[in-house]
Amino acid sequence: MKTITSRDNAQYKDLLKLAGSSQARRKSGRTLLDGVHLCQSYLQLRGMPEQCIVSESALQNPEVADIVGQLESQRAHVLGLPDALYNAVSQVEHGVGVMFLIETPERAVTEALSVSAVLLDNLQDPGNVGSILRSAAAAGITQVYCSAGTAFCWSPKVLRAAMGAHFVLDIFENVDLAALVSGAKVATLATSGYATQRLYDVDLRQPVAWLFGHEGQGVADDLLSMATHQVVIPHLGQIESLNVAACAAVCFFEQLRQGQS
Amino acid sequence: MKTITSRDNAQYKDLLKLAGSSQARRKSGRTLLDGVHLCQSYLQLRGMPEQCIVSESALQNPEVADIVGQLESQRAHVLGLPDALYNAVSQVEHGVGVMFLIETPERAVTEALSVSAVLLDNLQDPGNVGSILRSAAAAGITQVYCSAGTAFCWSPKVLRAAMGAHFVLDIFENVDLAALVSGAKVATLATSGYATQRLYDVDLRQPVAWLFGHEGQGVADDLLSMATHQVVIPHLGQIESLNVAACAAVCFFEQLRQGQS
The missing domain is CATH 3.30.1330.30 (Ribosomal protein L30/S12)
Structure with a gap:
């Protein structure tokens, strides 16, 4: 030493x-x-x-x-x-x-999306990004793609919140998400409070890509319109919106539940 | 002015x-x-x-x-x-x-638990507490009980993370959770990585009380042993644990899903 x-x-x-x-x-x-x-x-x-x-x-x-x-x-x-x-x-x-x-591993996107993945569009809060990586890894999702505006995944705060999830994930940063979504071989799902299709009514037993956006503004409109599905997590009561990391956890584990049932 | x-x-x-x-x-x-x-x-x-x-x-x-x-x-x-x-x-x-x-509303516990509720045992992080309040309110849960060691719900950080959820919830602080659980008229559920019963296999169409604990140590052992159910959220992959706020969101929305299906 x-x-x-x-x-x-x-x-x-x-x-x-x-x-x-x-x-x-x-x-x-x-x-x-x-x-x-x-x-x-x-x-x-x-x-x-x-x-x-x-x-x-x-x-x-x-x-x-x-x-x-x-x-x-x-x-x-x-x-x-x-x-x-x-x-x-x-x-x-x-x-x-x-x-x-x-x-810090640097990965370039070389292939079209063909397995379950998480796409983060301009997500700001390192704690949210870390929590999403942790939930994704626990749900068996292995690929994460981040836009240029998303918090840097290898920052200390994201690392701390993800509790080791980084080491089982393939993380791609500074990704052109529009190009990725348009070339995807799997369904791309974005959650939106305005959607009419319930999360629970989508068949999630196939691989899907989950698209989450900025804490305040959500997924950018152009990207949202490219998603194959817009889904809503039904709520009760007067508070309509969820924290983005909570929303992601609900989505990932609904996918896992459907796959195991 | x-x-x-x-x-x-x-x-x-x-x-x-x-x-x-x-x-x-x-x-x-x-x-x-x-x-x-x-x-x-x-x-x-x-x-x-x-x-x-x-x-x-x-x-x-x-x-x-x-x-x-x-x-x-x-x-x-x-x-x-x-x-x-x-x-x-x-x-x-x-x-x-x-x-x-x-x-800040101060409420004293005067009645036994008889509706769906969230019980927080020694939860430390204000962001987690706020996210759990927000998810609970979105899922239609209206009562929250916090042990003395849990982050003060009316602190600026918790308020910011909960985005207004406080104003539709009845929040009780400095609560003796052991007394509350032992007198509860509803099932009390704690998540645990060691449990064998899957969350999805519990009938959640009745009101239940959800018990979440400290970020590192989980729910205190004495309290955990008093819960009527210990349940596990099945996972895939090598990362086993979820952030407590992500875990809470999965539980609340599984309850909502069962209630609506």
């Missing part, structure tokens, strides 16, 4: 920049996974990180010690930091003191 | 304190609704606020002018603030410049 003790160390300064700037993360194609759960999930599902960073006091934690042990047995890079230096990098308050530096 | 221009005004200082401190909100039994949507919902569903606070520039906004007009026609209190003073009170970045000061 290598140790850095100076704030002026160039490698440490790079880490600080990566932790604090989404621009630095996009430019370098790297991000940080903060906390035991994300690191364990990555190890289990994706393998070795580029680097593991631990705080001095976290080495006392048995789960962290186990992670560091696994990495060192594979000769992966482990960097130790005094707590003060570590805490300046970590975005998690009262965290456990371990993070992975990983490359 | 009364106007305050000095930061030293006692009423203005009270507002600042209310905006910045959850303790001040709990102690005074008052909270702030920030933004056009929440204010419009309150007017429509609950009526006149104790006071309306507007920024100078927001008076140019037609929706805000309409709200102020409605209030003045009913001789309700409207307070105008220069933008700089208003912005120090508002927690919403780039907001529209209107808020209501309202009393």
